[in-house]
Amino acid sequence: MNHVWIDPSAGVAGDMLLGALLDAGADLAAVRAAVHAVVGDAVSVRTERVTRAGLAATKAHVELHDEDPPHRTWTTIRRMLDHAAVPEPVRRNAVTVFAALATAEGAVHGVPADDVHFHEVGALDSIADVVGVCAALHALGVTSASAGTVALGSGTVRAAHGAIPVPVPAVVALSRGRRVRAGGEGELTTPTGMALVAALATTDEDLPELTVTAWGSGAGTRDVGGRPNVTRVVLGERATRAARPLAHQLEATVDDLDPRLWPGVLARVLAAGALDAWLVPVVGKKGRPAHVLTVLSPPERSDELEELVVATTTTLGVRRTEYTRLVLERGWVEVGVEGHAVPVKVGLLRGVVQQVMPEFEDVARVAADLGWPERRVLAAAHTAAAAAGWTVGGPPPGDLRR
Missing domain, CATH: 3.30.70.1380 (Transcriptional regulatory protein pf0864 domain like)
Structure with a gap:
């Protein structure tokens, strides 16, 4: 599995996550093509190498070529995505992200999601961020995603209706079921960034067990002293385990x-x-x-x-x-005790002997036939099995009877 772990411990915005994925090796041409397919020439995407608190990162610049872009509704955006010539996984993920964002904004403002009509959802830069991230994930071959604790910020931020507290209401709504913390002053996580994490990262977890193949850092706009203003990603092959019954x-x-x-x-x-x-x-x-x-x-x-x-x-x-259940491969061997056959159950794990145990009903039968105590027959059967090579920790010396 090609997995991406998102580190939003310093916050996350759409352009920051896009920059991190481009920094990790996503094809910029593929991102530009997907964005163009949805919004045409109204937006362009370029990158710049920057530092944030001394940490090198990629800044993704989403530049608008329309001085006064319309404030589109979720219904309009969904129609744009449905008709865009983009790979199906890109379309599907982008629709999922915008649906989550529109649902959260609709709940906050008390309107149906389809009627959400305001700058945060409809702006061209938000569309480019979401489509760009989904295209970057597709270009990197990512099949699963998880995220660490999200830093949301604190204080207030100015919006169209005046000063509102941080985290803003839409971010709070999108954070349901996620691990979050304040993490610092100001708006560290935007609604678009939180929607991307909430919709695409299906699991909250610290860095999982991975064979790391790539990593990247995406820069925010500000260079904040004492704290790198970046979102990081780590990509790799996730450890898989054989399916258990x-x-x-x-x-x-x-x-x-x-x-x-x-x-x-x-x-x-x-x-x-x-x-x-x-x-x-x-x-x-x-x-x-x-x-x-x-x-x-x-x-x-x-x-x-x-x-x-x-x-x-x-x-x-x-x-x-x-x-x-962990089920050992198992079977039987027969050993002899004073001319009497005693079945011995053997358990294997990955080709190594783990259990060697004489069947007790047969031990009791042989003990009765020989007039021995059962413990003596049990010990003799163990000794016979070991002499035949059936020892715990060793390879099987022969085939088992199933």
Whole structure:
């Protein structure tokens, strides 16, 4: 997976994120082509190498060629995106970002999202920022994104209706469910920047485990002393793990069942396809002795096993939790103890022996035949398995019987 982690710890604006992605190697020509496809010649994009508090960064300049651009509605912008000749992932992501922004602005101003009609959404520079970022992500081959804690800022900022507190209301609305902090004075995160993070970065997290392939810093307009005014990105291949099988854990707490019935209950759920089942004695409400029945079930059998638990016990309900399982490759080998065959269960993980355990029912049978204590047969079976090369931490010396 080609993943991008966004670091908005000093804030984020649309042009800052665009600059960071261009600094990380996104094709400027591809960004310009996408922006032109949506807004034509009304906007141009250029870059400049700058420093912010001593840190080198790329400043993305979105320059308007219209002195008084119209204030478009979200409906108009969506129509522009629908008819633009841009790659489908670019269109899809841009629509997602603007939908989030329009919804937030509409909630703040008390109007439907489709009727949002003001500078912050409709300005050409915001359209260029959003389309440019989506085009840069596509050019970099990014397939997933996450972000760290977002610095929003503090104080006040002047808008069309006068001074408003920072973070501005739209940024607050877009921050629902995200990790945020003040982070400094002034407006550190704009509505467009927050919409990009909220819509495209599906996970809040610190820098994840990556094999880093590129990184970049995008500069804000101001050079603030003591704090680099930049948004950073880190790109890389995200560590992936093999898919693990799922299981449902079914539980019921029962305090009024005849204890003599429990062995039959366990036997029936196992016969019905449970992966495992066990019983734990507990002290329940009002000090009553009780049992917690736990059944580990394949997902496709959970409904059937829940009904069986209800039918075979006195419970009034069953709890269900989904888990993933690490399942060792397993099989059998046979070893000899005084001429008697004892099956030994072996578990492997990535081709290495992890478990070697004689089957106890067979150990008990051989012990009865030989007149030995069971522990002596168990020890002899372990010794025979080790002599055959089946030792924990080593490679399997042969094939397992499945």
